[in-house]
Amino acid sequence: MDRSRTARLRTGNFRGPLTVLLGGLVLLLVSLSLAISVGAVQVPLGTVWGIFLDKLWPGLIDPTWSKGRAAIVWDIRFPRALLAMMVGAGLAMVGASLQAVTRNPLADPHLLGISSGGAFGAILALLHTGLFTGLLTVPLLAFLGALGATAIVLGVSRFADATSSDRLVLAGVAVSFIIMAGANVLIFLGDPRAAHVVVFWMLGGLGLAQWSQLMYPFIVLLCSATWLLFHTRELNAMTVGDETASTLGIPVARFRLSVFVAGALITGVMVAFSGIIGFVGLMVPHVVRLLVGGDYLRVLTGSAVMGAVFLLWADIAARTVMAPEDIPIGIITGLVGGLFFIWLLGRRKAG
């Protein structure tokens, strides 16, 4: 009898997250459709998928829509929604992974200063160095900036002996302030007309999404996410403790560094295409853990799906609250994330 109970519990345990994952994917598809349909010009859902199928397989359906509609859906809204999904999924996975290797529930690419480093690199490319390696310049410098910021935060936390969770976040915030000051100097010294564009982009926005450029974040996300998904066992072990992880045969220092580099890669590239979008990496993994538990295979897949859903909705909100004005998405995620942060602090105190 006891055995049948554990067996049932196990299947229950297995089916639960699978249902959640399926539910998440359905939610993702619904959110994607709505994100494309909603906007200054409302496009019916049927038309949205009609245009999609028509592009995928020309001649399958007779177009019942105008060329203008097709252009709005295919050239503007589709790439924008896809970018939102990639940025959300990427930042949420980075947050989840950093939380494991720092054993810090507050770890987030934005709070740890990695996003600021990415912004610094991107601004340097946009206003000062010029696009010396073509279209790849901005993502490349953003990645290097993110990597540099990561190195500085890790250096400062070691120097200030800030290995505890709260002090690591403080080190990140401090470094973030300094780097943003540097980024502002770059803007101040740059061409004032270009500076206007940069400031808007620093607040976070998906308006720059174009089909021709989506390949870069996609490839980076695919490679980094695959690598992370192959290391969920290590991530699980890291949540128990450095020494315990090392007695399980994990090269702790090298693994943590690799995760930080992967995090800088994803964050840098996402920042290059969408600006600074904060708190996604902090919020989403916590919500996902409440839904599917702490095993990192589930936390990472769940974070990818929920991160994508969250950013699609944040973008819908950004385009509708002050329609037809398009407010920077960073304002929405900052508002939601800040409130979430306060809630998290209260919960930690209670626990």
Next chain:
Amino acid sequence: MTAAHLCVQDLSWSPRRGSTPLLHPTSFDLDPGRVLGIVGPNGAGKTTLLRLLYRFHRPVAGKVRIDGEDIWTLSARAVAQRVAAVLQEQPSDFALTVTEIVTLGRTPHRRGFAGTAGAQDQAIIDSALERLELQGLAHRHLDTLSGGERQRVMVARAVAQQPRLLILDEPTNHLDIRHQLEVLDLIRSLPLTIVTSLHDLNLAASVCDDLLLLREGHTVGFGPPRHVLSEEAVAQAFRVTTRREQLSQSGAEHLTFHLKTKGHLR
């Protein structure tokens, strides 16, 4: 499960080259299946010695051999297949369940994608849960368990690792007396070679086959408890007056400790 033969030769360690060693050359030999207790005052080098044994610190000099193999000629993974450790680290609150924690013990034995555990792994995990009477808690989150239950989970994780040598750092810390006795009973029942640091000398004497007494990184004594914990050795190592007394009811020997009078301290 098979037990390992542990051989430590002239092992020493210091944090940096040239700085004062935290462990001076230490040697001992432990036959398979024996339980070694490491005792000594705070800062005596107990944790340092354990870290050298589970390959966290690289020795400045000397060797640790497990069944004749130097652990630093083996990979970290190969050592993890032979040596498991239960440490005092507090797992962070990331909602892992008891089964998920115990599954971590299979890490050094598995390769490739992290998906589901194989049937063999699952059997090993189940038997570890069963041995530590954790089946009823299998799906509970670690942060909802009591201190004693958590310690059992960490031991189950180590058992699932199927080591030949098990190392424990103060396994009875923060446990009430019943849980202390339970954990120690359980450790004794495992057919492994065991090295554990312990604070309570009487407990250590009753549980361990051999004791290693450390003081300021030096070995003061190694051997059977009665031989190592002489009144003079304990008095010197811990700077307390020590008396070996006989309990009137059971007739068992028991060490009692008193502070030296102030005059003696100077």
